[in-house]
Amino acid sequence: MRWIHCLAVGTLSVALAACTTSPTGRSQLTLMSDDQLDQMGAQAFAQYQQDRTTVDGAPYRLAQCITREIVATLPAELQQENWQVRVFEDDSANAFALPGGYVGVNTGLLEITENQDQLAAVIGHEIGHVLAHHANERASTQSATNLGLSVLSSAAGLEGAGGEQVMAALGMGAQYGILLPFSRSHESEADTIGLKLMADAGFDPRASVALWQNMANAGGGQPPEWMSTHPSHGNRISGLESGMDEALQRYRQAGRAPNCGQP
Numbered sequence: 183m184r185w186i187h188c189l190a191v192g193t194l195s196v197a198l199a200a201c202t203t204s205p206t207g208r209s210q211l212t213l214m215s216d217d218q219l220d221q222m223g224a225q226a227f228a229q230y231q232q233d234r235t236t237v238d239g240a241p242y243r244l245a246q247c248i249t250r251e252i253v254a255t256l257p258a259e260l261q262q263e264n265w266q267v268r269v270f271e272d273d274s275a276n277a278f279a280l281p282g283g284y285v286g287v288n289t290g291l292l293e294i295t296e297n298q299d300q301l302a303a304v305i306g307h308e309i310g311h312v313l314a315h316h317a318n319e320r321a322s323t324q325s326a327t328n329l330g331l332s333v334l335s336s337a338a339g340l341e342g343a344g345g346e347q348v349m350a351a352l353g354m355g356a357q358y359g360i361l362l363p364f365s366r367s368h369e370s371e372a373d374t375i376g377l378k379l380m381a382d383a384g385f386d387p388r389a390s391v392a393l394w395q396n397m398a399n400a401g402g403g404q405p406p407e408w409m410s411t412h413p414s415h416g417n418r419i420s421g422l423e424s425g426m427d428e429a430l431q432r433y434r435q436a437g438r439a440p441n442c443g444q445p
């Protein structure tokens with residue numbers, strides 16, 4: 183159905199509309215410029231670090247090592263994004279990603295990850311959101327449906343209602359207090375991309391299933407970013423399992439065996 187929507191908006195505003203294709207071959211409406219979104223991602227990430235407590239030491243080094251290993255498998259032009267990861271002091275088992283390559287992992291998530299491969303599943307998933315331009319798609323869809331395309335002209339300055347709307351579209355919320363969920367199709371796609379990424383980097387893709395089971399058992403607090411839009415946890419597991427044969431093949435052919443330490 184997405185391509186119909188994409189086509190309709192394109193007809194209304196030929197000059198602005200752009201239909202792009204995601205890494206899994208899905209048609210997307212992406213109206214914003216990537217440079218603009220990357221800039222907003224950088225700004226939101228800086229603000230988030232000011233507002234929250236970051237954690238240094240072993241947890242940070244672990245997350246950084248895994249991120250580096252995964253990014254190293256990307257095509258050269260994608261490695262040039264400003265990939266950064268930070269660990270935030272927060273009990274909720276959650277993680278997030280912002281356009282431009284900024285990834286946040288909560289300490290609550292580290293508590294339920296049992297090994298580097300499980301954390302690689304999380305970070306691969308978040309990098310998947312970035313690579314698939316999900317924030318652009320979400321902002322574009324919201325702009326086109328709720329606000330009209332005028333929001334695009336005010337988005338650059340992050341000022342006024344338009345700016346707030348776009349910040350919300352990035353998933354940060356107006357007050358950075360809440361991380362808004364992606365849609366189910368975005369979550370599934372990030373799972374698919376993340377599974378390939380972790381396998382290519384030499385992390386055991388089977389750890390993704392164990393991680394989601396840990397997540398389901400953890401519960402409590404606000405729903406984790408990647409579960410809030412998934413009514414059925416089983417669907418997620420079966421989605422991962424359907425991609426597992428290919429992922430295992432990639433894992434065995436990766437020729438990489440990262441040693442980033444233990445959570």
Ligand SMILES: [Zn+2]
Nearest residue numbers: 369372407408
């Ligand atoms: Zn997600």
